Amino acid sequence: MAEILKHVKWQDIVDILVISFVVYRLLLLLYGTRAMQLVKGLLVIGLLSALARLLELSTISWFMGQILGIMVIAVPIVFQPELRKVLEELGRGNIWKRHKVQKRAESIADEISKALIYMKSQRIGALLVLQRETGLKDFWRTAVILDAAISQELLISLFWINNPLHDGAVILDQSRIIAAGCYLPLTENSELSRWIGTRHRAGLGVTEVSDSISLIVSEERGEVSLAINGHLSRNLKDDQVHKLLVHYFSDEDTSQQSFLDTLREEIKSLGAKEV
Template identity: 60%
Template sequence: MIRFLSIRDILDILIIAFLIYRILLLLMDTRAMQLVKGLLLIGLVSVLARALHFEVLSWMLGKFLGVLFIAIPIVFQPELRRMLEEIGKGSLWRQTVSKEKAQSLADEVLRALMYLQSQRIGALLVLQRSTGLKDIWQSAVKLNAEISQEAIVSIFWPGNPLHDGAAILDRERIIAASCFLPLSDNPDISRWLGTRHRAALGITEVSDAISLVVSEERGEVSFAIRGHLSRGLKEAQLRQLLLHYFLSENEPASLLERIRRTLTSFRSGGVDDDEANR
């Protein structure tokens, strides 16, 4: 007899699916995630063994899984504790970065930019958004490092083998360094802009990424998005732009509007690309 699903059944399934999804997100980039993949594979093999009536294999896998579930809390105690702490903070229900975390990440990047500017050390940071840049960084030096002032400064420090190229960041990590970007072929770009600025513009022309450039010649920080460049940004501008980025929920229109308002409100402190390139 076929039993139709009720609204309560559908709601029950959706809640369970959401909980599993959120827990998997918390386990991403941890050793425990590899364990989950292994368990899923073993579970799949166990189901197939039962379906094909492989009695011995089914018995062995059942015993193995029983022992494994006892060992998991012991071996993966740090990861499980971190996951429970995140759940206690409400991270199970929120997908966005917390305001405190966004502020911390923005401050780390800002301090790095200000230090590089003060020392006149050239740098190029690319902030990845919804368009994946794997085709750019897969041939570069993969870092997967935490975002910090020290890490960013060390990448671009003169003499470091990684300083020649761009560093790509997402909202949580430094993905890779020594990345070579496509150069802009816009004929209206000022001839006084060098390769670093052309690369910063080029990547924003082929993706929705954001670029931040520190000029070693002029000692200024520039910002590029959608093929447009704003030069001579001040610290307050950069702080607001970075906060907008790290707080963004992958809503391009909303993020662009907030960035546009920030640049407009500080226009007297910065130089827009249309003015700078003429």
């Protein structure tokens, strides 16, 4: 090792640091996209190829080399939209901002997730509405305007049983708690089970007239449900709720359709019951 270090120049160290930093920033841009799964697959293939060469397994080594050759041609074609987006964000300078946006999204998601976990454990009913492109001013302008930072303690206190605002909904956007004590339209879906209560019907109803997302805590069952685009999914797991919130708070530049697709994939992958 000492002999190798003698031949290392300061330029070599700078080269390694710069390349490592660039790769790290590119991976941050790819995080949360389909292309990230591709990167993981390429790493696995590369490791298997290196292991095959180390063990002198010539057939496996040749086969892995052929796969990597095909991938070099196929990747730019299959993942053209993702690669174009990475280059566009690189040109705008978003490569430096993505990490901050992700950290902020995870921090807010943590606050809301902890509040939901506490409320369902204590059987405190709650209804959170996440505003998106369609404004919900018709529902919050007659409520109690808060314009407050999102925090676990504030959310819990708003739905505390003796709080006069606990029966209404709390409306949030991607940065603040807009208002509390909001009253929402009930769903017109006549096929719902009669055991679905008023809070769930209100959470579902607002998603039928807007592109908003509702998170409902059931005081009877101690579970969290999700309403989106007129569909209700019950008994979400804690890690699922957290992932959905991170997607919401970090997804400002994503189209509505891709965002809905992401939510549906998360629901299916973690086995929430859809009503």
